[in-house]
Amino acid sequence: MTQDLRSSPLPPVTAADRVRGPAGAPVVTVYADFECPYCAALELQLRAAELRVCFRHFPVRSKHPRAWPAAQAAEAAALQGAFWEMHDALFADVARLEDPHLWARAERLGLDVGRFVADSRAEAARERIQQDFRSGIRAGVAATPTLFMPDGERISGRPEAATLARLGA
Amino acid sequence: MAVVGPGSPAPPFSLARHEGKPFTNADLEGQATVLVFYPFAFSPVCTDQLQIYNEVLDEFGERGATLYAVSCDATHAQEAFRRSLNIEIEQLSDFEPKGATCAAFGVLHPGGFPQRALVVIGPDGIVRWSYMAPSPGDLPGANLIFDGLDAV
Numbered sequence: 001m002t003q004d005l006r007s008s009p010l011p012p013v014t015a016a017d018r019v020r021g022p023a024g025a026p027v028v029t030v031y032a033d034f035e036c037p038y039c040a041a042l043e044l045q046l047r048a049a050e051l052r053v054c055f056r057h058f059p060v061r062s063k064h065p066r067a068w069p070a071a072q073a074a075e076a077a078a079l080q081g082a083f084w085e086m087h088d089a090l091f092a093d094v095a096r097l098e099d100p101h102l103w104a105r106a107e108r109l110g111l112d113v114g115r116f117v118a119d120s121r122a123e124a125a126r127e128r129i130q131q132d133f134r135s136g137i138r139a140g141v142a143a144t145p146t147l148f149m150p151d152g153e154r155i156s157g158r159p160e161a162a163t164l165a166r167l168g169a
Numbered sequence: 170m171a172v173v174g175p176g177s178p179a180p181p182f183s184l185a186r187h188e189g190k191p192f193t194n195a196d197l198e199g200q201a202t203v204l205v206f207y208p209f210a211f212s213p214v215c216t217d218q219l220q221i222y223n224e225v226l227d228e229f230g231e232r233g234a235t236l237y238a239v240s241c242d243a244t245h246a247q248e249a250f251r252r253s254l255n256i257e258i259e260q261l262s263d264f265e266p267k268g269a270t271c272a273a274f275g276v277l278h279p280g281g282f283p284q285r286a287l288v289v290i291g292p293d294g295i296v297r298w299s300y301m302a303p304s305p306g307d308l309p310g311a312n313l314i315f316d317g318l319d320a321v
Binding site for chain 2: 004005006007008060061062063065133137138139140141142143144156157
């Protein structure tokens with residue numbers, strides 16, 4: 001049942017996930033939206049810490065009309081081995097997410113722009129984003145960003161300084 | 170005060186729709202209804218909650234349920250809020266007599282605003298499931314509503 005949105009535990013991090021950070025470091029999972037400034041701030045804070053970060057898409061259309069195209073851009077970049085480069089480039093300027101801004105980022109990252117545009121519009125990208133979004137809904141994500149701590153604790157919205165301190169961030 | 174629980178009929182109530190028409194027990198008939206009580210229009214926490222529910226409105230529809238958001242704000246404020254959020258969820262106002270429906274459902278905070286609560290009512294007007302957040306800052310996920318709809 002693909003439409004099932006009833007409660008379900010946070011899916012464990014697998015090889016199919018987007019993960020970066022030192023091997024063996026504690027793993028956090030973030031559900032985020034590329035147009036969300038609080039998500040951008042959180043990503044910067046997490047990047048500075050000794051953590052493995054798993055990124056999952058949670059674009060909220062009504063709040064952030066460009067969140068979906070930005071997520072699609074990240075997925076298209078992933079097909080050319082540049083997910084995190086695009087992820088960082090998107091969060092570096094959440095106010096510039098129109099199509100020409102996305103194409104310019106692809107070009108700057110040295111991607112094949114024609115392929116990037118086609119891949120960003122492909123059903124596969126949409127499906128992957130939707131799959132992340134649904135897993136977030138089922139795990140109780142009700143705000144962006146939502147951070148799942150290494151022990152599975154769910155932190156909705158902007159984490160407090162004390163929470164980040166627990167992560168060394 | 171406890172939120173009305175499963176098995177109880179929805180208490181007699183009347184809320185105002187945006188166009189000024191009343192929304193009452195008669196409007197519950199024939200479909201599952203989800204009432205989302207939220208404290209205030211334009212408070213930042215509700216904003217995320219309603220926008221995320223709005224993302225899965227189609228799925229609520231597929232489950233035969235219609236979602237309404239309820240607060241004690243005036244209809245005009247609710248409509249401005251709905252537009253600013255860019256969402257479709259219909260707003261119902263408990264402005265006059267203020268908080269009467271919230272009190273009847275057991276979700277009126279002593280401060281004069283709804284607690285953050287969810288109530289699922291069956292097509293027969295019987296409450297099937299309800300939830301009240303432990304504090305207004307706690308955001309219940311849409312998953313809880315989908316769980317609650319299993320009881321319809």
